[in-house]
């Protein structure tokens with residue numbers, strides 16, 4: 001069985017074709033600059049790479065190009081689209097309308113339209129991606145897999161905001177959490193690696209990338225997570241502020257003459273590591289600048305690690321202990337100094353790391369960097385959100 005996973009962005013479309021028997025990636029690629037001049041497809045399969053610079057005014061042309069690449073005589077991996085058994089679509093926001101993945105049909109697409117304002121940058125792109133795939137493969141079964149689903153096990157005391165309760169009822173204003181496919185994947189992988197059942201473990205999963213979120217996973221179920229109604233909440237990120245006093249944001253907006261919507265854009269795009277450092281949102285640039293003595297770059301890194309540390313401690317408190325901490329995503333998998341800064345001074349949890357192991361290069365395999373006598377396992381686990389989307393799609397069938 002072969003599943004095509006589609007991750008549509010506003011001007012991009014990432015894809016993977018996965019063989020579900022072996023869970024191997026048969027082909028993958030990216031369409032960039034959809035709707036903008038200079039659009040380009042990069043397709044990788046069988047160790048070869050195809051780059052096609054061709055106009056993609058909409059996602060329809062992008063999907064056509066992807067299907068052409070997949071069935072290409074030289075770079076292709078299938079003879080015809082009939083070999084694709086299903087398509088799994090990544091969707092960012094679900095609201096309370098979808099508490100688990102759902103099959104694409106008229107009804108679910110209508111609900112998708114109704115909730116698209118919840119993630120105005122992402123959900124409309126997912127709808128366009130689904131429609132483009134349906135246009136090319138009208139009869140193909142398709143799944144909608146949400147970034148939020150894994151977090152629906154949170155207890156109400158964790159997901160409610162202390163606002164007028166009727167606004168929760170009227171508008172479903174609450175914490176949803178994001179990166180759910182990643183938190184699910186790495187928490188399950190951690191249990192497998194440790195030879196335990198998920199039910200036996202209290203895990204804190206740290207998905208640290210350009211966007212970052214931290215989750216508390218107790219007995220295989222998410223019980224809290226750092227992102228909120230939108231991905232803006234939690235630890236400071238590449239360009240997002242993370243948690244902030246609303247009154248401080250309102251004050252900046254007044255002084256700078258920003259509307260509420262502009263203030264939201266400011267908090268999402270101009271703050272975080274970029275805002276504090278004035279250098280970059282990218283952790284590689286921040287580390288380079290900090291090592292050259294840039295104090296604001298160092299401050300941004302310190303603030304990030306401190307915030308992550310507080311979430312880890314908070315979630316250990318919420319779960320009455322922690323057996324394992326997992327680091328994943330771009331920064332979590334590749335930045336020893338950030339892991340070290342988060343894990344330092346955690347003797348109160350009996351947690352230490354082995355600094356030599358922490359410094360070893362990323363091989364793409366799971367790594368155990370726990371100190372010799374550490375009571376808490378510290379693991380680095382490469383995430384695989386596409387595989388979760390493919391698995392969930394198969395489950396829907």
Ligand code: ADP
Pocket residue numbers: 208209210211212238281282283284285329330331334335
């Ligand atoms: P996104 O949230 O966009 O998926 P990623 O998980 O790719 O982000 O993380 C991007 C961040 O990870 C950047 O700040 C970058 O510096 C860091 N990063 C990614 N890959 C590497 C790498 N190979 N070495 C060092 N840092 C990396």
